Amino acid sequence: MAQSGRKTIKIKAPVMITNDRVAVWMDEGEWASDFFSFLQKNKFKLTSFKYLQGKLKLSFQTAKDCTMFVLKYASRKK
Numbered sequence: 776m777a778q779s780g781r782k783t784i785k786i787k788a789p790v791m792i793t794n795d796r797v798a799v800w801m802d803e804g805e806w807a808s809d810f811f812s813f814l815q816k817n818k819f820k821l822t823s824f825k826y827l828q829g830k831l832k833l834s835f836q837t838a839k840d841c842t843m844f845v846l847k848y849a850s851r852k853k
Contacts (some may be wrong), residue, residue: 780838782822784845788831798826813851819844 788810789801800807814821820838825832835841 782836782838782841783832783834784841785827785830785832786848787829788843790826790827790829792828813848817844817847 823834
């Protein structure tokens with residue numbers, strides 16, 4: 776869960792980084808399209824995102840946006 780005041784968060788994602796630093800989705804694109812449509816539907820604006828091994832690091836404009844994302848994303852997964 777995001778701590779108060781943080782603008783970045785790491786979430787689990789089915790992505791793998793190869794030796795030549797290329798991000799590869801491991802689920803035939805279903806997770807990625809669902810995730811990015813969730814962001815668009817809820818009007819979250821990312822300042823940046825970075826692929827990590829098995830995770831995505833998301834940066835938001837404000838800490839409030841980050842907290843709201845965490846709350847909505849957690850309720851979506853259940």
